[in-house]
Amino acid sequence: MDRYAVIYNPHSGQNNGESVGQKIEQALIKNHHEVKLMPTEGPQDATHLAKKAARADFDVVVAVGGDGTINEVVSGLAALDQPPYLGIVPAGTVNNLARVLQIPLDIDQAIENLQQVHMRPLDVGQVNDDYLISTMTLGILADAALNVTQSEKQKWGLFAFLSKGIHALAKHQHYPLTIETPNRHWQKDTQFLLVTLTNSVGGFTNFNPEAKPDDGYFHVFVAPKMSLARSVMFLPYFLTGNFKKIPGMTYFKANEITITTDNQERVQTRIDGDPSAKSPLKMQLLERKLQVITPAPAI
Numbered sequence: 001m002d003r004y005a006v007i008y009n010p011h012s013g014q015n016n017g018e019s020v021g022q023k024i025e026q027a028l029i030k031n032h033h034e035v036k037l038m039p040t041e042g043p044q045d046a047t048h049l050a051k052k053a054a055r056a057d058f059d060v061v062v063a064v065g066g067d068g069t070i071n072e073v074v075s076g077l078a079a080l081d082q083p084p085y086l087g088i089v090p091a092g093t094v095n096n097l098a099r100v101l102q103i104p105l106d107i108d109q110a111i112e113n114l115q116q117v118h119m120r121p122l123d124v125g126q127v128n129d130d131y132l133i134s135t136m137t138l139g140i141l142a143d144a145a146l147n148v149t150q151s152e153k154q155k156w157g158l159f160a161f162l163s164k165g166i167h168a169l170a171k172h173q174h175y176p177l178t179i180e181t182p183n184r185h186w187q188k189d190t191q192f193l194l195v196t197l198t199n200s201v202g203g204f205t206n207f208n209p210e211a212k213p214d215d216g217y218f219h220v221f222v223a224p225k226m227s228l229a230r231s232v233m234f235l236p237y238f239l240t241g242n243f244k245k246i247p248g249m250t251y252f253k254a255n256e257i258t259i260t261t262d263n264q265e266r267v268q269t270r271i272d273g274d275p276s277a278k279s280p281l282k283m284q285l286l287e288r289k290l291q292v293i294t295p296a297p298a299i
């Protein structure tokens with residue numbers, strides 16, 4: 001028998017976290033597992049609940065929600081010496097990380113997946129005092145995402161981000177940055193910077209096929225300054241995963257990065273969908289990876 005702590009966000013996705021939590025509880029009890037349901041009461045609560053579950057020696061901590069909820073659960077586990085296994089039941093809007101890890105988006109199948117034995121290592125990044133599991137954006141992509149309300153996201157999904165993104169591009173804002181890795185140094189005036197740990201951003205999969213969720217690198221794109229017309233012209237590259245082909249785009253990978261906003265200009269950043277740390281951003285990959293329950297690869 002395994003002991004599962006199930007942390008669910010009642011307000012992620014279509015507000016069905018509670019019914020999904022109950023479904024998980026029934027299925028696990030039926031198979032003679034011990035289950036504790038832990039609903040969140042607000043933002044950041046999932047981090048405290050995950051720490052509490054680890055202290056109580058649960059074998060598996062399940063995050064029920066989207067990348068925001070998974071991020072908060074991981075934030076409670078990442079610093080532990082012997083963290084419990086991470087389970088994911090996708091109940092968010094976009095479910096970017098679940099897609100990357102090929103966790104079924106169907107709830108019943110995702111619950112089945114929780115009860116099998118295949119584990120996969122998952123990189124966790126640290127940005128100042130925050131943790132990162134999926135994507136960090138800075139500049140107009142972060143501004144655009146900040147202007148998407150939860151109800152617009154529920155109604156329009158990815159298209160809500162696209163339309164706000166085009167609005168943000170039209171403002172033609174740009175940000176002077178200094179970017180440093182142990183080996184290199186860049187001075188860039190950019191419209192946006194994007195850091196990803198996986199091959200998918202906002203549900204656009206195959207975005208960067210080279211990036212794997214356990215390869216030990218941040219994959220960094222620094223966009224050139226572009227007119228709105230050029231940005232719209234290159235939108236298909238973004239959507240089809242050919243981001244690197246956009247003329248003037250800088251791409252590199254590193255496991256340690258410092259990003260400083262020149263002139264102390266206020267720049268929005270978002271980490272896994274939530275507003276976050278301010279300049280300078282000191283980023284590093286944690287040495288210890290988490291183990292996440294995923295379907296076994298097809299032979």
Ligand SMILES: Nc1ncnc2c1ncn2[C@@H]1O[C@H](COP(=O)(O)OP(=O)(O)OP(=O)(O)O)[C@@H](O)[C@H]1O
Binds near residue numbers: 013040044095
């Ligand atoms: N009880 C709660 N009430 C209100 N907000 C909450 C609560 N619990 C968590 N949150 C916040 O809700 C935010 C969104 O959650 P989450 O990312 O899981 O769903 P989503 O945005 O619908 O999905 P996705 O990230 O897949 O698009 C989280 O960042 C979290 O801080």
